[in-house]
Amino acid sequence: xxxxxxxxxxxxxxxxxxxxxxxxxxxxxxxxxxxxxxxxxxxxxxxxxxxxxxxxxxxxxxxxxxxxxxxxxxxxxxxxxxxxxxxxxxxxxxxxxxxxxxxxxxxxxxxxxxxxxxxxxxxxxxxxxxxxxxxxxxxxxxxxxxxxxxxxxxxxxx
Amino acid sequence: xxxxxxxxxxxxxxxxxxxxxxxxxxxxxxxxxxxxxxxxxxxxxxxxxxxxxxxxxxxxxxxxxxxxxxxxxxxxxxxxxxxxxxxxxxxxxxxxxxxxxxxxxxxxxxxxxxxxxxxxxxxx
Numbered sequence: 001x002x003x004x005x006x007x008x009x010x011x012x013x014x015x016x017x018x019x020x021x022x023x024x025x026x027x028x029x030x031x032x033x034x035x036x037x038x039x040x041x042x043x044x045x046x047x048x049x050x051x052x053x054x055x056x057x058x059x060x061x062x063x064x065x066x067x068x069x070x071x072x073x074x075x076x077x078x079x080x081x082x083x084x085x086x087x088x089x090x091x092x093x094x095x096x097x098x099x100x101x102x103x104x105x106x107x108x109x110x111x112x113x114x115x116x117x118x119x120x121x122x123x124x125x126x127x128x129x130x131x132x133x134x135x136x137x138x139x140x141x142x143x144x145x146x147x148x149x150x151x152x153x154x155x156x157x158x
Numbered sequence: 159x160x161x162x163x164x165x166x167x168x169x170x171x172x173x174x175x176x177x178x179x180x181x182x183x184x185x186x187x188x189x190x191x192x193x194x195x196x197x198x199x200x201x202x203x204x205x206x207x208x209x210x211x212x213x214x215x216x217x218x219x220x221x222x223x224x225x226x227x228x229x230x231x232x233x234x235x236x237x238x239x240x241x242x243x244x245x246x247x248x249x250x251x252x253x254x255x256x257x258x259x260x261x262x263x264x265x266x267x268x269x270x271x272x273x274x275x276x277x278x279x280x281x282x
Contacts, residue, residue, distance in 0.1 A: 057203055061230045067199060094203065094230065112195045113239050119199060120237035127231050 001117035003082075003125075003148040006105070010035035011081035014141045016102070021091050025050050025068050028083045028104040035081075038106060042074040046106060060093025064136060065126055067119065069105035078107040078114045082148070084138050100136045101126070124157055131156040185257045186247035193267035197238035199230075201268040206230045208263055214250025216260065227260070 011031040018024045029047055032038045038046060049070035053059070060066040081104055088098030103122050107115045126132050131151055138144045150156065191197055197205070209216040209227045216227030218236060220243075225232035227246065238244060244264070248256040 057200060059199055061199065061203075061234070063231065065231075069199070112198070113237075116196050116198055116237040116239055119234045123231045123234035127235070 001114070001121050002152040003121065004152050006078045006080045006114070006118050007103075007148060008032065008035050008037045008079055008081055009145060011037055012141050012144050013081065013083040014138050014144050016083045016085040016089075018085075019087065019089055021054065021089060022051060024083065024085065024089050024091075024099075024102060025054075025104070028068075028081055028102060031083075032079060032081055032104070032106070037079040037081075038072075039074055042072070046070065046072050046074070050104070050106075054092075058092040058094060060091040060095075060097075060099050061123070062093060062095040062097065063126060063132060064088065064093075064097055064100045065103070065122075065132070066091045066093065066099040066101070067103045067105065067122060069107070069115070071109040071115075072106050073109055075106050075108050078105065078111065078118060080105045080118060082144055084135065084144060086139070101132070125151045128156040182249045183251060183253045184247060184249040185253040186245050187257050187261050188243055188245050189261050189264040191238045191240055191242045191244065191264065193269070194240050196240050196242070197233065197236060199234065202230050202233040204268055205260065205263060206233055208259055209256070212248065212250070212252050212256035212259075214248040214253045214256045216256060217247045217249075219245040219247060 013028060013031050016024055016027055018027045026047060029043060033040045033043055049072060050068050053070050054068060059068050083102040085100050088100045091099040093099055105118055135147050138147060206228055217224050218227045218233060220236045220238060225235060227233060246257060246260050
């Protein structure tokens, strides 16, 4: 699975304004609503589910990366967006580092394999130090899009 | 890198490597992912946390692809769905205990975790 298969280009956020864990989650879910990827009426329910998942254990998986996510019956396919924070946000990460890169995923409850393949793609690409560094340095949505596209074209990982 | 080159050659084809191999104990066991959601972020987190409690190097192998079992980024690249067969390999003095613990976690379907997570994320 490639980024283009699950990341909604119109919902990508460079220069996230939020500086708290909940704030980032809200900003990214709002971006998905604004991009018509999830229904506005479901916002509260989705936010609640994502935050509840974080309470089980942070999705900050290290290297300044987090993958906040939930299953939700209001979507019929995996939808996702990417957010970049210049300063980094305290996300209770597994390695204690601040998080600069966020991949927020909302998937249908009955499609666990799509969710796994998205996680696979994210983790595989982010193991590449150059990709990770360039993405963190992205200041515009256009830069983020270009990097995701290059990653999809296997320019970072063989 | 846990002498990765050395421990991956239990047969000791290369004379210079054999010295290292003889001081290491490698144990491996096959497991099947049984939980419906597969090896997603939360189970991967639990697996990696458990793996890090042992001194042995831990590797997980799927279809010949071998990854570091102590790195969540690496474990997530396996995209192991329900029904996927994996081999867990431990090398070090506590390898046997590590294998028992890690295969137990997988065999039980990360069970405590899945129950909680399903409650949390399935607003019915």
